[in-house]
Amino acid sequence: MDDVRKMKFEKDIVIIVNPNIIDNLKICVKKASPNEACGLLFGDIKEVQVIEGFQYHYIAQKFECFESDEKSPVSFLIENIKKLNEVWQNAAQKFNLRLISIFHSHPAGSSPSGVDHDNMEFLDNCGNRAFKNQIWTIMDAQNFNLNAYIYYNEEIMKIAVEINK
Numbered sequence: 001m002d003d004v005r006k007m008k009f010e011k012d013i014v015i016i017v018n019p020n021i022i023d024n025l026k027i028c029v030k031k032a033s034p035n036e037a038c039g040l041l042f043g044d045i046k047e048v049q050v051i052e053g054f055q056y057h058y059i060a061q062k063f064e065c066f067e068s069d070e071k072s073p074v075s076f077l078i079e080n081i082k083k084l085n086e087v088w089q090n091a092a093q094k095f096n097l098r099l100i101s102i103f104h105s106h107p108a109g110s111s112p113s114g115v116d117h118d119n120m121e122f123l124d125n126c127g128n129r130a131f132k133n134q135i136w137t138i139m140d141a142q143n144f145n146l147n148a149y150i151y152y153n154e155e156i157m158k159i160a161v162e163i164n165k
């Protein structure tokens with residue numbers, strides 16, 4: 001288990017999620033329980049000028065919950081790169097949205113496991129540019145706390161989750 005306190009924080013990237021999407025994430029998590037839920041968040045990426053320079057806002061606009069027969073979504077994600085690509089292309093063509101985060105839940109806690117770390121590294125190196133520096137969002141199935149992480153320069157960094165109204 002990674003120690004979140006030691007994890008670096010990437011302040012130049014923020015993921016912004018509206019309460020509606022949070023509700024959809026919760027529904028997805030409850031449906032999959034006691035297994036881990038998983039899905040994809042699609043939206044826009046905007047470059048915003050702040051005092052310190054530029055910030056990248058990943059704005060979630062659409063959530064696709066995946067039903068998984070697997071006991072863990074991790075194997076589901078890896079075995080279904082093709083399906084991931086299809087859903088992602090559909091979002092791009094139909095809604096003009098891009099993949100902004102891979103979502104899954106944990107029975108308790110919302111920090112990346114060792115397996116998550118391996119999978120973040122795997123996707124980063126899988127050759128598909130859509131998965132490069134991918135943001136992973138993890139929801140705690142007990143208190144629905146949502147955390148976000150990015151795999152960057154071969155390490156996991158935490159990023160801020162902002163819930164807008």
Ligand SMILES: [Zn+2]
Binds near residue numbers: 112138
């Ligand atoms: Zn996990």
